[in-house]
Amino acid sequence: xxxxxxxxxxxxxxxxxxxxxxxxxxxxxxxxxxxxxxxxxxxxxxxxxxxxxxxxxxxxxxxxxxxxxxxxxxxxxxxxxxxxxxxxxxxxxxxxxxxxxxxxxxxxxxxxxxxxxxxxxxxxxxxxxxxxxxxxxxxxxxxxxxxxxxxxxxxxxxxxxxxxxxxxxxxxxxxxxxxxxxxxxxxxxxxxxxxxxxxxxxxxxxxxxxxxxxxxxxxxxxxxxxxxxxxxxxxxxxxxxxxxxxxxxxxxxxxxxxxxxxxxxxxxxxxxxxxxxxxxxxxxxxxxxxxxxxxxxxxxxxxxxxxxxxxxxxxxxxxxxxxxxxxxxxxxxxxxxxxxxxxxxx
Amino acid sequence: xxxxxxxxxxxxxxxxxxxxxxxxxxxxxxxxxxxxxxxxxxxxxxxxxxxxxxxxxxxxxxxxxxxxxxxxxxxxxxxxxxxxxxxxxxxxxxxxxxxxxxxxxxxxxxxxxxxxxxxxxxxxxxxxxxxxxxxxxxxxxxxxxxxxxxxxxxxxxxxxxxxxxxxxxxxxxxxxxxxxxxxxxxxxxxxxxxxxxxxxxxxxxxxxxxxxxxxxxxxxxxxxxxxxxxxxxxxxxxxxxxxxxxxxxxxxxxxxxxxxxxxxxxxxxxxxxxxxxxxxxxxxxxxxxxxxxxxxxxxxxxxxxxxxxxxxxxxxxxxxxxxxxxxxxxxxxxxxxxxxxxxxxxxxxxxxxxxxxxxxxxxxxxxxxxxxxxxxxxxxxxxxxxxxxxxxxxxxxxxxxxxxxxxxxxxxxxxxxxxxxxxxxxxxxxxxxxxxxxxxxxxx
Numbered sequence: 001x002x003x004x005x006x007x008x009x010x011x012x013x014x015x016x017x018x019x020x021x022x023x024x025x026x027x028x029x030x031x032x033x034x035x036x037x038x039x040x041x042x043x044x045x046x047x048x049x050x051x052x053x054x055x056x057x058x059x060x061x062x063x064x065x066x067x068x069x070x071x072x073x074x075x076x077x078x079x080x081x082x083x084x085x086x087x088x089x090x091x092x093x094x095x096x097x098x099x100x101x102x103x104x105x106x107x108x109x110x111x112x113x114x115x116x117x118x119x120x121x122x123x124x125x126x127x128x129x130x131x132x133x134x135x136x137x138x139x140x141x142x143x144x145x146x147x148x149x150x151x152x153x154x155x156x157x158x159x160x161x162x163x164x165x166x167x168x169x170x171x172x173x174x175x176x177x178x179x180x181x182x183x184x185x186x187x188x189x190x191x192x193x194x195x196x197x198x199x200x201x202x203x204x205x206x207x208x209x210x211x212x213x214x215x216x217x218x219x220x221x222x223x224x225x226x227x228x229x230x231x232x233x234x235x236x237x238x239x240x241x242x243x244x245x246x247x248x249x250x251x252x253x254x255x256x257x258x259x260x261x262x263x264x265x266x267x268x269x270x271x272x273x274x275x276x277x278x279x280x281x282x283x284x285x286x287x288x289x290x291x292x293x294x295x296x297x298x299x300x301x302x303x304x305x306x307x308x309x310x311x312x313x314x315x316x317x318x319x320x321x322x323x324x325x326x327x328x329x330x331x332x333x334x335x336x337x338x339x340x341x342x343x344x345x346x
Numbered sequence: 347x348x349x350x351x352x353x354x355x356x357x358x359x360x361x362x363x364x365x366x367x368x369x370x371x372x373x374x375x376x377x378x379x380x381x382x383x384x385x386x387x388x389x390x391x392x393x394x395x396x397x398x399x400x401x402x403x404x405x406x407x408x409x410x411x412x413x414x415x416x417x418x419x420x421x422x423x424x425x426x427x428x429x430x431x432x433x434x435x436x437x438x439x440x441x442x443x444x445x446x447x448x449x450x451x452x453x454x455x456x457x458x459x460x461x462x463x464x465x466x467x468x469x470x471x472x473x474x475x476x477x478x479x480x481x482x483x484x485x486x487x488x489x490x491x492x493x494x495x496x497x498x499x500x501x502x503x504x505x506x507x508x509x510x511x512x513x514x515x516x517x518x519x520x521x522x523x524x525x526x527x528x529x530x531x532x533x534x535x536x537x538x539x540x541x542x543x544x545x546x547x548x549x550x551x552x553x554x555x556x557x558x559x560x561x562x563x564x565x566x567x568x569x570x571x572x573x574x575x576x577x578x579x580x581x582x583x584x585x586x587x588x589x590x591x592x593x594x595x596x597x598x599x600x601x602x603x604x605x606x607x608x609x610x611x612x613x614x615x616x617x618x619x620x621x622x623x624x625x626x627x628x629x630x631x632x633x634x635x636x637x638x639x640x641x642x643x644x645x646x647x648x649x650x651x652x653x654x655x656x657x658x659x660x661x662x663x664x665x666x667x668x669x670x671x672x673x674x675x676x677x678x679x680x681x682x683x684x685x686x687x688x689x690x691x692x693x694x695x696x697x698x699x700x701x702x703x704x705x706x707x708x709x710x711x712x713x714x715x716x717x718x719x720x721x722x723x724x725x726x727x728x729x730x731x732x733x734x735x736x737x738x739x740x741x742x743x744x745x746x747x748x749x750x751x752x753x754x755x756x757x758x759x760x761x762x763x764x765x766x767x768x769x770x771x772x773x774x775x776x777x778x779x780x781x782x783x784x785x786x787x788x789x790x
Binding site: 014017021022025026028029030031068069070100101102104105109112113116162163194195277278281284285288289291308309313314316317319 | 352354377380381383384386387388389390391396397398454455456457459460489491494495498500501502506515516517518524525526527528530531532533535536
């Protein structure tokens with residue numbers, strides 16, 4: 001049955017390349033979620049369990065996901081959310097508020113955004129509130145009057161958590177964590193940050209209301225694991241329309257990963273950084289060199305891509321400088337100033 | 347397929363047209379096109395392109411966007427003095443004027459993203475949308491959250507959008523403290539000599555043959571290439587001096603083929619123009635007029651001689667004193683300004699590094715006392731140290747003829763440096779009949 005299906009969908013190479021580019025570009029450029037999280041299964045399970053406790057049992061929680069840039073914090077959270085929302089009951093019930101420290105630069109904007117994301121603009125109307133806490137309490141109160149007698153669980157995701165700590169008096173953080181601490185409404189507060197010292201940024205009263213749960217994403221990959229990750233990132237899945245092409249592609253990737261010079265490049269990249277994002281940068285350069293006439297990635301492409309990734313920008317700029325500083329004078333002490341150099345030039 | 351550019355996402359005719367419009371930048375354009383990928387695919391969220399001035403960054407991007415008919419917003423960061431203007435420009439180019447009218451007064455980034463998401467849900471991107479930001483280094487002066495947010499705009503607005511930043515400085519100088527989304531880095535190298543020749547030869551004069559113009563460019567590059575590789579400046583110079591080059595032709599003295607004679611004719615003019623590369627002290631019109639008058643006078647003068655500053659009488663002497671203090675070693679003061687100083691031979695008494703010309707080493711700082719001491723000895727009449735003298739010193743600092751070295755809150759012994767050239771000071775001293783060269787240690 002499946003054999004016949006394969007024959008039916010044999011696409012021309014040009015079409016295959018287009019499809020390939022689409023799939024891989026979504027993976028590298030758009031951070032398309034993987035089927036299951038790689039290398040962070042334990043953290044994923046932990047996070048999922050915690051979120052489920054809020055969504056199903058109405059338990060309040062707070063948590064920080066800490067890891068360097070490009071380590072996969074957002075991917076981990078989004079994976080967990082996706083898995084969580086597969087549960088129909090949860091999907092209907094859970095309210096999500098996504099805030100980003102880059103966008104919501106002060107608490108007034110943040111509160112407006114929360115109101116909007118909870119669809120409570122009409123309820124709030126023209127009411128005037130005395131304080132931030134009052135306003136937030138009102139919002140959460142309004143959620144209680146849904147169709148259920150108890151209130152609906154709300155999930156607050158704070159991306160770039162450290163930036164929220166710079167807001168005046170940390171009002172937003174204080175109130176959110178206060179709500180999560182004092183069983184008013186089931187609220188889960190998940191912060192994502194790249195600063196390991198984020199705890200130091202919090203005021204004492206805020207810190208004491210935080211549960212001190214942290215998920216650390218510090219990758220401790222070995223090189224073979226890293227190589228496997230590269231292979232997994234580049235491989236096509238069974239969902240690819242032309243199974244024959246996918247098979248060929250996957251085997252070519254396998255040979256690429258076993259190639260000596262490509263391995264050298266990957267090893268250098270591995271020592272440089274092991275996060276997803278720098279790998280994606282490298283692979284995008286590789287991918288951009290795949291064409292219809294050359295539907296494989298060769299070791300030379302990887303070499304060229306790494307050259308582009310790791311090139312020294314300052315040296316590049318100096319290379320093209322208008323003046324050729326050719327100061328091959330004797331190595332004795334020789335004070336140079338601009339007039340000296342210019343004199344030498346002319 | 348003859349062209350270098352070839353991509354399945356775009357029609358070959360369009361790419362060929364692009365190739366004709368961007369001479370010597372095919373490689374970079376090809377790279378860019380392959381990174382951008384097919385229009386309906388996702389592209390990398392942000393691309394950072396750097397290279398020197400006039401290396402074709404904006405031009406390549408502009409041509410690519412225009413000829414390939416990609417949806418884009420071209421934004422110059424110089425124009426966008428406030429972030430609101432930037433948001434408005436982006437929304438207008440993608441969703442029409444009506445979309446931008448929803449922006450509130452002084453919108454925050456949050457509101458921009460919300461509005462963008464709202465518009466996007468109505469008209470989702472079928473092709474990658476591009477925001478091209480020129481002079482991106484100015485973004486560093488904007489709100490701290492703007493640059494990191496722009497770099498990951500694709501994620502924030504959840505749309506197929508790519509932000510392309512163009513800058514003359516390297517990415518390392520952009521990176522915020524806590525890091526941010528790393529863009530793809532692309533370098534545009536300078537044009538080589540051959541490439542400059544090729545590009546400059548394209549704008550030949552209609553009434554002369556292309557070969558003549560090309561040989562003219564060859565001469566021009568031979569003179570200027572060592573000091574200036576900026577295409578824009580070279581183009582300006584080429585246009586400025588071409589009439590002079592053609593003068594013997596129009597007068598009928600030489601034929602087009604006699605390049606050597608033409609070269610002999612133009613060379614002194616080019617040498618003269620060399621002094622004013624980049625400076626543009628005068629407008630092109632004035633320059634042409636000057637060329638006319640100098641032909642009659644016969645003297646070749648540099649352009650710098652045309653600048654002069656009118657100063658009060660004592661200010662001139664103060665400036666002379668400052669120049670002497672800056673360029674003479676302090677130990678030689680006795681010899682220049684004391685009447686009976688006895689014989690001192692030039693060489694032996696100075697340290698080794700003082701033997702190199704002081705003019706090459708640049709001005710040295712000096713204290714106010716020394717300046718005044720020299721001033722009293724060079725000025726003819728007796729001058730009282732009044733407030734007017736001191737205020738003239740501070741106005742020289744304001745005019746940037748002197749530079750104050752020490753901190754401004756140090757009142758008792760301020761230090762200065764003289765920041766003018768020898769040409770300037772000789773011109774000034776000539777007006778007060780003071781022979782400065784006699785008092786300079788370097789010229790003994």
